[in-house]
Amino acid sequence: MAAAPKINTEPSYRDIDRSVLRVMEPAGRAYWAWIGFCFTLVAIAGGFWARQIYSGLGVTGLRQPVMWAIYITNFVFWVGIAHSGTLISAILFLFRTKWRTAVYRAAETMTIFAVATAGLFPLIHLGRVWFFYWLLPYPNQRYLQPDFRSPLVWDAFAVSTYLTISALFWTMGLIPDIANAREAATGWRKTFYTVLAMGWQGTDRQWRHYSMAYLLMAGLATPLVLSVHSVVSWDFAMAINPGWHSTIFAPYFVAGAIFSGVAMVITLLIPMRRLLGIEDLLTEWHFDNLAKVVLLTSLVVSYAYITEAFMTWYAGDPIEQMTFHMRYFGPWGWMYWVMVSCNCVIPLLLFSPRIRVNLRALWVITIFVNIGMWFERFVIIAGSLTANFEPSQWSSYRPSLTEIMITVGSFAWFLGLFSLFSRFLPIISMTELKEGIVWLRKAVKRDRVRAAA
Amino acid sequence: MSTIAIISSFADDARCAHAIEELRAAKVGDFNTFSPIPSHKIEHAIGKSKSPVRWMVLMGGISGILTGLAVTIGTTYEWRLNAGGKPLLSWPPFIIICFELMVLLGGIFGFLGVLGLSGIPATEIALGYNGRFGEDRFGIVVRCDEGDAARVESIMKESGAEEVVREGV
Amino acid sequence: MFASYHTEEGLNGQIYNRCVGTRYCENNCPYKVRRFNWFVPEWPAPLNLQLNPDVTVRGAGVMEKCTFCVQRIQFAELNAKTEDRQLRDGEIVTACQQACPTRAITFGDSNDPASAMMRRRDDNKLRNYRALEELNTKPAITYLRDLYREKGKA
Numbered sequence: 001m002a003a004a005p006k007i008n009t010e011p012s013y014r015d016i017d018r019s020v021l022r023v024m025e026p027a028g029r030a031y032w033a034w035i036g037f038c039f040t041l042v043a044i045a046g047g048f049w050a051r052q053i054y055s056g057l058g059v060t061g062l063r064q065p066v067m068w069a070i071y072i073t074n075f076v077f078w079v080g081i082a083h084s085g086t087l088i089s090a091i092l093f094l095f096r097t098k099w100r101t102a103v104y105r106a107a108e109t110m111t112i113f114a115v116a117t118a119g120l121f122p123l124i125h126l127g128r129v130w131f132f133y134w135l136l137p138y139p140n141q142r143y144l145q146p147d148f149r150s151p152l153v154w155d156a157f158a159v160s161t162y163l164t165i166s167a168l169f170w171t172m173g174l175i176p177d178i179a180n181a182r183e184a185a186t187g188w189r190k191t192f193y194t195v196l197a198m199g200w201q202g203t204d205r206q207w208r209h210y211s212m213a214y215l216l217m218a219g220l221a222t223p224l225v226l227s228v229h230s231v232v233s234w235d236f237a238m239a240i241n242p243g244w245h246s247t248i249f250a251p252y253f254v255a256g257a258i259f260s261g262v263a264m265v266i267t268l269l270i271p272m273r274r275l276l277g278i279e280d281l282l283t284e285w286h287f288d289n290l291a292k293v294v295l296l297t298s299l300v301v302s303y304a305y306i307t308e309a310f311m312t313w314y315a316g317d318p319i320e321q322m323t324f325h326m327r328y329f330g331p332w333g334w335m336y337w338v339m340v341s342c343n344c345v346i347p348l349l350l351f352s353p354r355i356r357v358n359l360r361a362l363w364v365i366t367i368f369v370n371i372g373m374w375f376e377r378f379v380i381i382a383g384s385l386t387a388n389f390e391p392s393q394w395s396s397y398r399p400s401l402t403e404i405m406i407t408v409g410s411f412a413w414f415l416g417l418f419s420l421f422s423r424f425l426p427i428i429s430m431t432e433l434k435e436g437i438v439w440l441r442k443a444v445k446r447d448r449v450r451a452a453a
Numbered sequence: 454m455s456t457i458a459i460i461s462s463f464a465d466d467a468r469c470a471h472a473i474e475e476l477r478a479a480k481v482g483d484f485n486t487f488s489p490i491p492s493h494k495i496e497h498a499i500g501k502s503k504s505p506v507r508w509m510v511l512m513g514g515i516s517g518i519l520t521g522l523a524v525t526i527g528t529t530y531e532w533r534l535n536a537g538g539k540p541l542l543s544w545p546p547f548i549i550i551c552f553e554l555m556v557l558l559g560g561i562f563g564f565l566g567v568l569g570l571s572g573i574p575a576t577e578i579a580l581g582y583n584g585r586f587g588e589d590r591f592g593i594v595v596r597c598d599e600g601d602a603a604r605v606e607s608i609m610k611e612s613g614a615e616e617v618v619r620e621g622v
Numbered sequence: 623m624f625a626s627y628h629t630e631e632g633l634n635g636q637i638y639n640r641c642v643g644t645r646y647c648e649n650n651c652p653y654k655v656r657r658f659n660w661f662v663p664e665w666p667a668p669l670n671l672q673l674n675p676d677v678t679v680r681g682a683g684v685m686e687k688c689t690f691c692v693q694r695i696q697f698a699e700l701n702a703k704t705e706d707r708q709l710r711d712g713e714i715v716t717a718c719q720q721a722c723p724t725r726a727i728t729f730g731d732s733n734d735p736a737s738a739m740m741r742r743r744d745d746n747k748l749r750n751y752r753a754l755e756e757l758n759t760k761p762a763i764t765y766l767r768d769l770y771r772e773k774g775k776a
Binding site: 055057058062065068122125126127128129132144150152235240385388389390393 | 627643644646649654657658662684754757
């Protein structure tokens, strides 16, 4: 990759195009080594899955009565990660937020691949995955139909709708940008982008329908994103289990999802900005605002933890109280306190404006948030299952190699897909950045002033 | 007299929009614009009504709700299973299915609507298209009689066009 | 899929061949009585001889539970139907009931106050209870509490 041409403090439309399109030039050996590494891990995880299908779920660490553990934790974790993308691309679009333009494409891409990762786990965890299509409602010769009273069926509808709608929304945003790439590309890439751009030329007729549809898609995606994690949370809240059966779950999970998702956006963007040489488009201003979202949702999540504890104490149900006592002080208590430190305490550092723009510190904090949010789901899902109503049925759980490798594989799958995307399609929306160029100029100027001081 | 095309490019959308207003007032020929960003100024200057794609999204949403009802009620009636004496139709869960399908079909109709209405996938390049119009220039392509060409050119230049080119059709 | 659902007879049924193995039912079961087939079950000889020909052969990835010997219930019901009569009380004998040396288990129709099971339940009003009744799961099983005299009390 050529050295990044320095943008002056007044970046023009052309500067934006150049910076973004330069990222899409052919990649070096290190990049392909990384891609190869990721997909090797995916292949290994695939092997473990094949073995699990062949010999049965006994190869996992799951034992009576812990029926759900790491797989469902990963599912909820990845669906949660997905949420920030739609928050940034749809909800903040409706709010006309200025700083979203530079980060939304990366966040939305993350959404697509995170949902694609999450969607694998309900399949991986099935006892008889070869019959998964029984969950689809279509006329069939078995005369069997899914039970629409089951939250798992709602989940299937919510997650597949989410994947489809975010993919469409993402594709729509990409079309004008790919048309730009088409103009700059040569060789097979030119053919590739010409096909993908589908003949976009930016005529007034095209923009007129495009803008309206984009607005409406954002309007549809907004309630959708809130509904998806609510539905996921109902998988638990609709069950009678102490530790799950709670009305606070939907907003609690949505806040947690946005919290972990925005943290993941920051985790990905900070190294990406350096590696792809787009420091001039992703300024401190953008990270400052993202960090504020993390801080806000961290406070909401902390509030939910406190409410949960209060409700348990106030309701006076001894079994519920026992479950929470186990959660806080039981054998897995350390996980709870890891979670509280990562999700409630460490993000408080973001109250400092200096830490919000210190990218190294910010990166470390968001890694902690990711760890904390993974543990949150694990504590809720597996933790609540180890001990509840019948003391004779209490047990514990230890993940097996299969589960660990499939989890690692899911991270590799996500990172591999994201890395592939980042070099082949515009990772920053040129169109939207141009629309908000005034704000970008201000941010770049501010960065320069700070750097000079 | 033969028809010719006059291609002019502008550095920003305000000038481009001004030229469109003048052009519409002068009532010469028909025109097409190219822009790197969706511009409200240009849209106002052209003055077309709101895109009908919103009705497509609405139709999609409504058909999604109807599909949701059809799927849930239909499958329940196909397999009338008395589960623990509960009523056959459970409305609260059906609302969730209807909502999800409303969003799904609304989005799909909207997406297909854009493609259909704006003529995508397009295999032909529109007259006067130039890669720079996707990058940083706003373009107007006017098709008019050769006799009106001078007037059009002066409108463009007075509105601040950077470049005005005449091309045979 | 209604693999697990309350039948019209009030049985908490588990239909194995409809089960895809999400294991959600076991998570929701407050009694944790369901058991999952973690592996493909093997029956090395002569254990294969103990398999009950009336019961579906189990497979990997399927949840199972006690169904009050649904095969015996079906058998008795079909008998009654062929003979064109109502089911008689005590006609259905579950395997555990049959095997219990102290006759601690009685099975019968809870809609019929005259059935042996209901009589036994109502005769012991002071000591009958249902497990986790406070969860409103309306379990079909009534247990009778052990009676003993506490030290120092009459």
